[in-house]
Amino acid sequence: MSVLKTYRRPNNVWWWRKAAYRSFVLRELSAFFIFAYALVLLQGLYYMTRGEKDYEQWRIALSHPASLTFHAVVLIFVVIHSVTWFQVAPKTMPTLRWHGVPVPQARITLAGLTLACVGNVAVLLIAAFWGGWQ
């Protein structure tokens, strides 16, 4: 049997060529920003264990313009991660059925995003009313 001569096209910058690929890359990339923010929170916990003075200094450092810029960038990536994560979440779970009919995936995504928004607003309100947020 003769060997088939074929042509393989180059696959350069595949990750940015289509909207679906960009969404995937942003979802994975944004996880690093969330990891970085987790480190900032851990740092806060560490300073808290060292006493009130150190903790206050850490809080003052958070209001530095560089820190505020970092937090703004992280916030953008957290929103990107949340949206893209909830978009694929229905594909990772068994089919949900309501009275025997599969629940549309878009509805699961919307429900997840709504819960995430409500949860975040609730935490902010609790912090505001209980005085932890000054």
Next chain:
Amino acid sequence: MTQPRMIQIECLRYHPETDSEPHWQTFDVPFTDDMSVLQGLQHIKDTLDGSITFRWSCRMAICGSCGMMINGVPHLSCETFLRDFYPGPVRVEALENMPIQRDLAVDQSRFLKALQSITPYIVATQESTSPTPAVPAAPALATNQSPARMAAYYQYSQCINCLLCYAACPQVGLNENFAGPAALTLMHRYNNDPRDAGWAVRSELANSNDGVWGCTLVGYCSEVCPKGIDPAHAVNQNKIHSAFDYTGLKTLLEKK
């Protein structure tokens, strides 16, 4: 009757005996509103250049032969209409992530090999009594299917092997050993069938990096499927099976 309009079809051409790499060729094609891209290509073959090569058969999105990239998106050319691209041009090329055999025809051998490797048939729940080991015996007792049991796998059995999902999946392009969305979707079809007991023969591939774990959940395969199947969901359901298999939970939870 509507007067024909003209549209340019740009086609990626490759002749394995004369070309070192593909090149674009442009054709001016008259079309009416009811003409598909496939019919545009047939017009080229019949009247402009008889050497242009493409696969087709049923012309009604059933056979899965005429998949190609149309303006960069994997489509069945028989159900994609030229009127939607007017004033054009329309760029057609062979499905991405697969080697070009000639013009718009790709080498499908990779998919056919993957299809064989997932044991694409019901493996009987009883001990095989078939004289030929490679051919499993039918179940000794017929297993009735309720609508609910059938619903668990029906959509995954609708694959027409058009390979649009292979063109959509970046992992297919990056890892040439990856079994790919369609083959893994069919694997899920059989794993999800209550008459089947074939996980043991499919688990080695499923659990490997070239099986379900080769998928990074881009999800574009589900967007382009012309039959409304959700390959990304099928593959990721088998990640659950595979994780249960790894931890031993699958054996504990198995009711069959």
